[in-house]
Amino acid sequence: MSKVTIYSIAEELSISASTVSRAFSRPELVKADVRDQILNLAAQLGYQPNKTARRLVTGVTGAIGLFVPDITNPFMPPLVRAIQQAAVERDSSVLLVDAEEDSKAELGLITRIAGQVDGMIIASPRSPSSVIKQAVGRKPAVLVNRVMDGVPSVVCDNTSALREAGQHLVDLGHSTIALLRGPSASWAAQRRAEAVRTWARKAEVSLIELGPFDASFDGGREGAEAFAASPATAAFTFDDLAACGVVAGLAERGLWAPQHRSVIGCDDVLLARVLTPSLTTITAPVDELGVTAVRLLEEAIGGATPESVRLPGTFVPRDSTGPA
Amino acid sequence: MSKVTIYSIAEELSISASTVSRAFSRPELVKADVRDQILNLAAQLGYQPNKTARRLVTGVTGAIGLFVPDITNPFMPPLVRAIQQAAVERDSSVLLVDAEEDSKAELGLITRIAGQVDGMIIASPRSPSSVIKQAVGRKPAVLVNRVMDGVPSVVCDNTSALREAGQHLVDLGHSTIALLRGPSASWAAQRRAEAVRTWARKAEVSLIELGPFDASFDGGREGAEAFAASPATAAFTFDDLAACGVVAGLAERGLWAPQHRSVIGCDDVLLARVLTPSLTTITAPVDELGVTAVRLLEEAIGGATPESVRLPGTFVPRDSTGPA
DNA sequence: TTGAAAGCGCTAACAC
DNA sequence: GTGTTAGCGCTTTCAA
Numbered sequence: 293m294s295k296v297t298i299y300s301i302a303e304e305l306s307i308s309a310s311t312v313s314r315a316f317s318r319p320e321l322v323k324a325d326v327r328d329q330i331l332n333l334a335a336q337l338g339y340q341p342n343k344t345a346r347r348l349v350t351g352v353t354g355a356i357g358l359f360v361p362d363i364t365n366p367f368m369p370p371l372v373r374a375i376q377q378a379a380v381e382r383d384s385s386v387l388l389v390d391a392e393e394d395s396k397a398e399l400g401l402i403t404r405i406a407g408q409v410d411g412m413i414i415a416s417p418r419s420p421s422s423v424i425k426q427a428v429g430r431k432p433a434v435l436v437n438r439v440m441d442g443v444p445s446v447v448c449d450n451t452s453a454l455r456e457a458g459q460h461l462v463d464l465g466h467s468t469i470a471l472l473r474g475p476s477a478s479w480a481a482q483r484r485a486e487a488v489r490t491w492a493r494k495a496e497v498s499l500i501e502l503g504p505f506d507a508s509f510d511g512g513r514e515g516a517e518a519f520a521a522s523p524a525t526a527a528f529t530f531d532d533l534a535a536c537g538v539v540a541g542l543a544e545r546g547l548w549a550p551q552h553r554s555v556i557g558c559d560d561v562l563l564a565r566v567l568t569p570s571l572t573t574i575t576a577p578v579d580e581l582g583v584t585a586v587r588l589l590e591e592a593i594g595g596a597t598p599e600s601v602r603l604p605g606t607f608v609p610r611d612s613t614g615p616a
Numbered sequence: 617m618s619k620v621t622i623y624s625i626a627e628e629l630s631i632s633a634s635t636v637s638r639a640f641s642r643p644e645l646v647k648a649d650v651r652d653q654i655l656n657l658a659a660q661l662g663y664q665p666n667k668t669a670r671r672l673v674t675g676v677t678g679a680i681g682l683f684v685p686d687i688t689n690p691f692m693p694p695l696v697r698a699i700q701q702a703a704v705e706r707d708s709s710v711l712l713v714d715a716e717e718d719s720k721a722e723l724g725l726i727t728r729i730a731g732q733v734d735g736m737i738i739a740s741p742r743s744p745s746s747v748i749k750q751a752v753g754r755k756p757a758v759l760v761n762r763v764m765d766g767v768p769s770v771v772c773d774n775t776s777a778l779r780e781a782g783q784h785l786v787d788l789g790h791s792t793i794a795l796l797r798g799p800s801a802s803w804a805a806q807r808r809a810e811a812v813r814t815w816a817r818k819a820e821v822s823l824i825e826l827g828p829f830d831a832s833f834d835g836g837r838e839g840a841e842a843f844a845a846s847p848a849t850a851a852f853t854f855d856d857l858a859a860c861g862v863v864a865g866l867a868e869r870g871l872w873a874p875q876h877r878s879v880i881g882c883d884d885v886l887l888a889r890v891l892t893p894s895l896t897t898i899t900a901p902v903d904e905l906g907v908t909a910v911r912l913l914e915e916a917i918g919g920a921t922p923e924s925v926r927l928p929g930t931f932v933p934r935d936s937t938g939p940a
Numbered sequence: 941t942t943g944a945a946a947g948c949g950c951t952a953a954c955a956c
Numbered sequence: 957g958t959g960t961t962a963g964c965g966c967t968t969t970c971a972a
Contacts, residue, residue, distance in 0.1 A: 944971085945968100945970090945971105946967105946968090946970105947969105948965105949964105950963105950964090951962100951963090952962090953960105953962090953963105954960085954961085955959085955960075955961100956957100956959080956960095
């Protein structure tokens with residue numbers, strides 16, 4: 293059995309290949325009964341239009357590139373899933389690239405797949421803007437959790453949720469609060485720190501800035517050391533993984549959350565819910581982030597103007613915060 | 617500026633397009649100085665061979681499909697990364713598909729991408745063998761953590777590590793031990809249960825089988841209920857996430873690990889290390905699993921005979937187990 | 941509404 | 957070593 297193409301179908305039906313082609317690519321141009329005939333035979337023969345051939349002539353690949361700096365970061369998998377799901381609905385597939393936390397490699401990896409996709413979604417890149425601009429130049433692209441002039445993006449805006457979180461701490465009687473800063477290359481870390489600072493000034497609480505610390509469990513443990521040595525009774529951390537490290541680091545020093553210290557995470561990853569104590573944190577709307585990223589990318593591919601959207605996070609009090 | 621092809625380069629250099637083509641696809645067939653000339657001009661013009669065109673004629677896509685049942689399962693991200701990394705070294709890209717735990721959708725999703733890849737790696741599928749066979753029929757494929765006749769696979773074999781873990785419990789004085797079974801559709805769960813049973817018979821400990829429970833945090837909490845109600849003082853769980861649920865579920869009942877009950881996880885995902893208490897578990901050689909999967913797939917694509925490899929897990933005692 | 945013909949950019953015989 | 961010549965399977969004018 294040779295492979296089935298529009299030609300074999302056309303021959304079988306004594307019609308032209310173009311008609312068969314149309315039956316699949318622009319069905320409305322083909323008379324109904326002919327179309328049905330074609331579709332039936334095709335189904336029977338198990339025919340699938342060859343994407344590669346189609347791609348060669350149309351120039352559209354039907355794939356989107358998804359670039360992540362570190363897939364093992366717990367924030368990523370749900371995002372990847374949301375994007376993947378949205379892509380499937382858009383009828384396109386997802387080419388995944390993981391930079392393995394090597395920001396130097398980001399550019400190379402991005403350009404590497406640029407030729408194989410219609411556009412790309414770049415999540416939380418750590419590279420400097422200039423590098424990203426360069427990578428993004430050739431193809432439509434959408435940034436997630438980072439904004440940059442001229443590039444559409446979707447970010448999670450935690451400003452108001454952080455304010456709520458701060459108020460929550462104040463309500464619990466905390467007045468000296470630590471800010472354990474995240475990596476300085478992280479756009480999100482900068483934004484979160486800024487939001488906390490602004491709130492602290494208004495709320496007239498004493499804010500002690502510590503770090504930067506790595507966005508990791510061990511980074512959190514390091515943070516715990518500084519936190520424990522400070523007069524602060526509560527801390528904002530960069531994300532849930534760091535918060536988890538802080539909780540563990542405090543425990544190593546005989547300090548327990550929430551009895552001795554309160555800890556606030558960010559993102560609400562799986563970890564935040566399964567930890568004991570469960571983490572008071574800020575839920576990121578991952579599904580929406582993913583869906584929006586795909587939508588924006590679709591628009592960008594369609595030639596539309598870059599737009600940027602910000603989705604608010606939601607404050608979730610849980611068990612890692614308590615009375616001062 | 618029109619796009620640069622082998623023709624524009626050929627014309628510029630007054631040579632034939634085939635020579636330019638060869639300079640990229642089989643450089644050894646082109647005289648050195650001509651080749652250099654071509655490569656230089658190409659670099660200068662920013663020429664990149666069009667993968668789609670190449671693919672159309674050669675039939676190789678340069679992509680491998682990676683199918684995962686649930687990317688949010690903490691076991692997956694490191695595996696995905698390892699596979700992705702190995703693929704990059706093989707100079708091919710990774711098309712990711714996440715079934716979102718919907719085993720009914722597995723077949724459709726797998727066939728969906730079959731046409732766009734040279735072969736596929738199917739990780740821990742939950743579908744019945746017949747379905748997988750069907751999906752796998754058309755393309756070279758490698759299974760991860762599941763074996764099936766006629767399909768090459770790479771699995772993590774925890775038999776001996778589980779035996780060690782059992783001995784570890786016995787050494788700690790446990791003599792009545794629970795087995796909290798994982799999902800019955802999971803091949804790995806069956807294997808692990810079987811290994812524990814075999815060990816228990818030989819070791820003459822009293823084994824109490826409970827479950828099956830979901831491979832999730834909540835599944836673990838359910839398991840904790842049954843565990844707490846049983847006379848067992850220690851438990852094997854299906855994986856670390858379930859173990860985490862068990863620890864939390866026990867805590868809800870005022871039982872603490874390792875003081876009141878001992879808990880053993882499996883896989884050694886990130887969670888196992890950051891939890892308090894850190895989990896006694898079995899480390900899966902994820903990197904090797906990934907690298908091997910890619911190697912086997914490469915061989916299968918090359919037309920080689922299906923082979924199957926099993927890599928042993930390693931027992932790691934940590935803090936969730938203690939004296940009976 | 942359908943068919944004929946000309947490519948999309950590249951590779952691979954086959955000749956020179 | 958290099959050029960010539962056919963396609964790979966599909967879409968898309970352009971005519972009919």
